[in-house]
Amino acid sequence: MGHDHEGRVSRRGLITGIGSLSLGGLFTVGADATSDPDTYAKATALFARAQTCRLTPSTMQGPYYFETGTIRSDLREDRKGVRLRLALKVQDGATCRPLPGAVVEIWHCDAAGLYSGAETESLSVLGDSSQVKIDAGKKFTDMKPSDRKRYLRGVQIADSGGIVRFTTIWPGWYPGRTVHIHAMVVVDDKRALCTELMFPEKVNGRVLAAAPYLEHEKKRDTYNGNDPMYKDDMMTHVTQDGDGYLAVIVLATDQGLDTAHDV
DSSP states (O other): OOSOBOSOOOHHHHHTTOOOOOGGGTTTTTOOTTSOTTHHHHHHHHHHHHOOOSOOOOOOOOTTOOOOOOBOSBOOTTOOSOEEEEEEEEEETTTOOBOTTOEEEEEOOOTTSOOTTOHHHHHHHHHOGGGOOOOTTOOOOOOOOSSSOOTTEEEEEOOTTSEEEEEEEOOOOBTTBOSEEEEEEEETTEEEEEEEEEOOHHHHHHHHTSTTGGGOOSOOOOOGGGOSSOOGGGBOEEEEETTEEEEEEEEEEOTTOOHHHHO
């Protein structure tokens, strides 16, 4: 986890030979110059608030997932938006102990509501919101990417404390869904959890009211309160972090379930 590595590798291969970082090193390796100097203290305080022994709710993986196998912490590429640092702690839902070596993959849309690898598909939804029919019980298979773009997608390996970190942008939105980030946890080469990360509406409103989010032509129709996937235990703990935000959450998984397919 100490460095970003580009290229596709197997999930089991991701774990081999990757060193771990303490929480103190979480935001110093590859950190950008705009970060607050007290980000470490903020992350520590937020994790203290985020501690839980409840299983994280699982969701469907959605229509835009495919395995990228790309180890990197900075997912932004050329996407414009408010910087968002994520710190996710993975733990065993039964023992509440951290799961070092767990593979965590995240993916989400950009400020305009587009997914990389699926721009054509997500553009069609933006153009015709009647296509959005959310079925919480629906099963999805991994999609075949329709383009070569991979922004806002990436993989990290949990350190000795079960922690991974990403730098991305605040997600945008699209019809029928609130602001969210998809997350998948793989333990021992098995999909142990597929879930979503949610954000406080107060902060969503503040971010989406500015460029480039404000350029979204359609009026937002779905919020946390009426989103079909939203659950309180998906809510991240968020604080200001320089010119962006820091969000943390604990992901507690039942290692015996393949929840990415069982929902």
